[in-house]
Amino acid sequence: MKSFLATYKIISLLVLALLVHQGYGQEVTASIDRDSLLIGEQIEVQLSASADPEDLILFPEGQTFYPLEVINESGIDTLSKRPQLSLRKTYKITQFDAGDYLIAPQQITINRTPYTTETIPVRINDVVVDTTAQGLYDIKPLGQKVPEPKSYWPYVLIAALVAIGLFVYFKRSREKKRVISPFEEAINSIDSLKQIEVIESASIYYSATSIFKTYLHRRLSLSTEQRTSKELIGLLNSLGKNEPYYEQTKEQQTGLKELLNRAELYKFAKQMVTDEQRSADLLLISQTIEAYEVGYLKKLEALTTVPQKKNRLKQRTIIAVSTLIVVLGTLGVYGYLTGYQNLWDSITLNPFKKSYQQVWVLSSYGFPPVSIESPEALIRNEEGFSWILNEDLTVSIRIEKRESESEIDFVALSEAQLLRFEKEGFSTILPKSEIYNTKEEVTGYHSFGTALDASNNERSFDHLIFGGKGFSQEVVITYPTGDRWAEQIAARIMESIKVTTEL
Known part of the structure; x- marks a missing residue:
């Protein structure tokens, strides 16, 4: 009997110690710093849990305080209360609508066992604005907008490119040589021969006839380079008969024939020529070249004037016909829309x-x-x-x-x-x-x-x-x-x- 009672006491003490240990070791609480606040203000909610050092404790995460909104949450603070540990986490929550709210019970898990806190009431108050106590102020004038500094680099770059382009263009234009016509080249060459005072007769007459033949070849497209004086005279006489623009008088033909004969005579006989004869022959060459140039220009004018007249006549005809078509078309449309009798009355000025x-x-x-x-x-x-x-x-x-x-x-x-x-x-x-x-x-x-x-x-x-x-x-x-x-x-x-x- 005594042994049974002793055993019963031992078991009762063990059970009581276990219950006391559980009730004391797992404790969760929730607290707030205030229970009344204005719209938009924040309140702090602290969740605390006490447990043995070896226990696993999990605090709630995310928006678990609905309808209040979590703004921020801190880390977990550890407080030592031997033989146990106390863990604490702080949440900042708010609400933008006035009214009475309840902070819902929050769940804290200790060793996979959930524990919940108590419900906490909170009041959110409106912000009262006393408009009568506010001062009245004039409307502020519009602030002057400070213009942003403009960038002139694009304009400078464009101006530089234009300047470079103009410089290159004018430089190339200056470098281009003026194109001299065969007539001007021949006359300038004859004038150069006139300026020479002392020269062999053969050389001056050879140069003069070469200038004349070159002009005829370039200007009139005649094959004169390899022709003798007699062949050249025959070619020019034939040209004058076929082309009235190049027909020369008998005096011009005789003078040219004598000049070419003298040139051959001075070339082969090595005879000397007087200054007067040389000047007269050079003048004759110049006049002959000028006569053929006049004939060339007349022929060119005749060839270009006739087509131009035809083109002008054609253009005028096209314009007249086009105008007539437009006028008739306009009158036709007007007559169709308003009636042809009305059109006739308008034309005849009824x-x-x-x-x-x-x-x-x-x-x-x-x-x-x-x-x-x-x-x-x-x-x-x-x-x-x-x-x-x-x-x-x-x-x-x-x-x-x-x-x-x-x-x-x-x-x-x-x-x-x-x-x-x-x-x-x-x-x-x-x-x-x-x-x-x-x-x-x-x-x-x-x-x-x-x-x-x-x-x-x-x-x-x-x-x-x-x-x-x-x-x-x-x-x-x-x-x-x-x-x-x-x-x-x-x-x-x-x-x-x-x-x-x-x-």
Whole structure:
């Protein structure tokens, strides 16, 4: 019995010691530096864990404080509390929306066993701004922008390249030798021979004839280098017959022949020549070269002038035809869009078209008034008011008052107007009549038809009669038959008529 009790006590002490060791060795806590803060401020959260030195402790990582946001987290600090170790880690968290929040329980793992901290309440407060206590300040002016320094290196480089290019260009231009024509070269060579005072006759005449032959070869494309004087004379005579531009007078031919013969004589006979004879022969060579140069230039002008005239004539023809095509094409398109009759009226400057398209005048005439719209205002005359365009289109208004207040006789007034037409030279009058109503529903009488005027041209007429007791109002329009612009003028005038039939 005693041994059983002793064993029981030992087991109880061991169990109690184990429980005390576990409860004391694994402890986790969470704390904050404050529980109320403004939007955007940060609070520090410390997580601590106590365990034996050989235990493995893992703190939470990442955004585990949701809905609060982790801004920063520190490393793990180790504090020695013998016989145990205390580990601590600090987190800085914040929130940008006002309200009451709870820091969620955080899990700390010790030897693969999870332990959680308690929930901690936190209040996030709004930032209150007292606008009445703030000072009022003017709007700051715009700051002057300091211009960035410009780089001039590209411009300097471009200027340098241009200068180098111009230098090279002008240098090469100066280096180029002026091209001398065969004529200038021959004349300059002859002039050089004239400047020489003492020289052998054979040499001077040989040089002169060589200069002459070289000119003929280069300028006229004649094979003269290996020819004798006799062959050269024959060649030049043949050239003169075939090419009128190079034909020489008999004096020139004789002088040249004698000069070439003397040259051969001085060459083979070694005879001396006087200064006067030498100067005369050199002058003859110069004149002969000039004569052939004149012929060459005339031929060149003739060859270039004819093609140029033909080209100018061809260009003028092309321009004229092109212009005609463009004009006809433009007129064709205009006629297609607006009508070919309208095109013809524009080309012939139809006066009725111009009158119809101009700004019209609206006026009232007489009493009781007759109001019409017309291209121009009517002019008062003995019989009333009238307007005439080119003696072809006439508009007249006649208002008559009567002592009697009887109703007017429309037919009698119409026949009276036909008699006036006859007095004006109208013939073959074909009248018609109808009752006519204006836009204002005023009833009148309309006499219309065609007639031949004094020039035997067909004319149309419209005679409108209105009135009341004791008065009559008449509008007479005549115009060429078949002219659509004249017809439109007459129709527009008739549509614009306004009359008053009461005194």
